[in-house]
Amino acid sequence: MTFCVGIKVEEGIVALADTRIVKGSEQVNKQKLAEFQHAGQSLFTMTSGLRSVRDKTVTYVDESLRNDESTRDRLYQFVNLFGEQLRRVKSEDGPSLAATNHSFNLHAIIGGRLSADESPQLFYLYPEGNWVEAAVDSPYFMIGRTYYGKPILDRLLRFDTPLSVAVALAFLAFDATRTSVTDVDYPLDLAVLTNEETSPRFQRFSESELAPVSAEWTRSLTESLTHLPMDWAEKLLPTFTNS
Template sequence: MTYCLGIKVRSGLVAIADTRITSGTETATAKKISIHENGRNSLFLMTSGLRSIRDKAVTYFEELFEDESFKFDKMYKAVNMFGEQLRRVAQEDKRALAESGMFFNLYAIVGGQLENDKEHMLYLLYPEGNWIEVGEGSPFTIIGNSGYGKPILNRALNYESSLRFAFKTGFLSFDSTRVSANDVGYPIDVALYPRDSYKLQQHRLEEKDTAQIGQMWASKLKNSIDEIPETWMDAFLNKE
C-alpha cells in the first residue's frame, strides 16, 4: 500500500507521498513522485500500484514530455498523454500480469501548470487512462491508503486555505495514516507549487525532521478530547 495526497488551493498545489514499499516481509524505500519541467511547463506525477507498471508508464511519458516535437501547453493534454502511456503498458503487459495473478492497478495524481493554463490544475487518473479534475468543491485527492487521513482534510481544508495551511494539514493527514497503517511510513517526499510560479519545490522529510510536530499533534488531539464536555453522556451512563 501507499499514501499519496494531492491538494489544490487557490494559492497553489501540494503533493505528499510516502516512500515505503512492502513486499511480504520485505520493506524498501522508493520515490513515488516524479517531477517533469520544461521551460514554462511544470508538473508532478504520483502513483499507487504495481511498481513495474509505474516505472514503464513514467519512462514512456518522460520521453514524450522532453521531445520537442510534442507540444504540451495545457495540463489536460499532458494528462491525456500519460493516460495513453498507461493504455500502452496495458496492451503490452496486462495479459501477462493477469496470468501471473496480478492486477493492472496503477492510479495516478497529476498536478501542475503548463504555459497556456490560466491556473494550476490537479487530476486523478484511473488505471484505464481516464481521469477526473480535482476542483474547488473537494480540493484534494488521495490514492493508496486513504481511510485514516481523510477526516482531518474533510474537516479543516478548503479551497481558500493558504498553501502553508494546506501543507500542514496534509502532513497531519499523512501522520494520522502512518500511526494507523504499518505499510505507510517515512521518509516522505513533498512537492509544492506556488500559483503561476512555473517551478516546483521539492523536499524530502525524514521522521526526525517532523517528530516534534507529530508528538504535538497527538498531545493536542488528546487534550481536545479531554476538553469536550461530558454532561451529554450523563443520561445513559448514570442509569442503574
Template sequence: MTYCVAMCLADGLVFVSDSRTNAGVDHIATFRKLYTFGVEGERMIVLQCAGNLATSQSVISLLRQRLHGEGPHLYNVPSLFDAARLVGQTLREVVEHDAAPSMAAGVDMGCSFLLGGQIAGEPPALYNLYPQGNFIAATPDTPYFQIGESKYGKPILDRALRHDTDLEHALRCALISFDSTIRSNLSVGMPLDLLVYARDSLKIPAGFRVEEGDPYYEGVRAQWCGSLQRLLLELPCAPGSYLS
C-alpha cells in the same frame, strides 16, 4: 500500499507522498512516488503514483524517454488536460504490454496517478487518473485527491481543508493526514516527499524529503497527538442517559 495526497488551492498546489512499497509484509522497500517534469517559466508538472510499482515506473520511464522525441510529450502538450490524456494513454500502453502473461498469474498490474501542475496561460489544475487511464479534475468544491491507503487520513482533510486554505496551512494539514495514516497502517511509511507550488510561479520547486526524526515533523506529530488527547478531555462529559 502507498499514500499520496495532492491539493489544488487558490494559491497553488501541494503534493505529499510516502515512500513505502511492499510485496507482502516481508518485502518492504523505499521508492520515491513523486516525479517532476518542467520547463522553467513555461510549465511545471508533478506526478504521484500508487499501485503496481513495475507499471508506474514503466509509465514514468516512457514519459521521460519521449521528452525529446517527435510525438506529443510532457514538454510539448498544449494543456494540462492533454498531459493527463497522455499519461492515461501511456498507462494503457504499459498495462496492455505487460498484462497478458501476468493477468494469468492473478497479479494486479493496475496503478493510479495524481497529475498536477500549471502550463503558462492556464490556471493550475489537478487530475486523478484511474487505472483505466481516464481521469477526473479537482474543483473548488473538492480541492484534493488521495490515492492509495486513503481512508485513515481523509477525516482531517474533510474537516480542515478548503479551496481558500493557504499553502503552508494546507501542508500542515497534509502532514497530519500522513501521521494519522502512518500510525494506523504499516504499509505507509517514511520518508515523505513533499512539494509546494505557488500559483503562476512556473518554477519547478526543489521539494523536500522529510526523513524519520526530522525535527519539525516530529514536533508537529507530538504536539498534535498531545493536543488531541487534551481536546478529548476538554469535551463536556457525556450526560447520564448516555451511560445508563
C-alpha cells in the same frame, strides 16, 4: 502500500507522498513523488499500484516527450499523454498480469503548471487512462491507503483554506495513516506550487524532522478531550464521590 495526496486550494497546490515499499518481508524506500521537465516547466506525478507498471509507463512518457517535437502548453495535454501510455502498457502487460492474478491497478495524481495554464492544475488519472480535475467542491485526491487520512481532510479542508494550512493537513493525513498501518512511512516527499510560481518546490523530510509536529498534534488532541462537552453522556457514566 502507498500514501499519496494532492490538494488544490485557492492559493496553489500541495503534493505529499511517502516512500515505503513493502515486498514480502522486505521493506525499502522508493520515490513516489516524481518531477518531470517539459518545455522548460516542471510538474509532478504520484502513483500507486504495481511498481513495474508505474516504471514502464513513466519510461514511455519520457520517451514520447523526447521524440515528439510538439510542445504541450496545458497540463491536461500532458495528462492525456500519460493516459495514452498507461493504456499502451495495459495492452502489453495486462493479459500476462491477469494470468497471474495481478490486477492492472495504477492510479496517478499529476500536478503542475505549463505555460498556457492560468493557475496550478491538479488531476487524478484512473487505470483506464481517463481523468478528472480537482475542483472547488472536490479539492483533493488521495491514492493508496486512503481510509485513515480521509476524515481529517473531509472535515477541515476547503477550497479557501490557506496554502500553509493545506500543507499541514496533508501532513496530518499522512501522520494518521502511518499511525495505523505498517506499510506507509518516512521519509516523505512534499511539493508546493503557489499561484505566483511556475515550478513546484520539492523537499524530503525525515521522521526526526517532523516528530515534534506529530507530538504537538497528539498533545493538542489530548488536551481538547478535556474540554469536550460530556453532559450528553451523564446517565451512562458512574458518579464518583469523595469518601
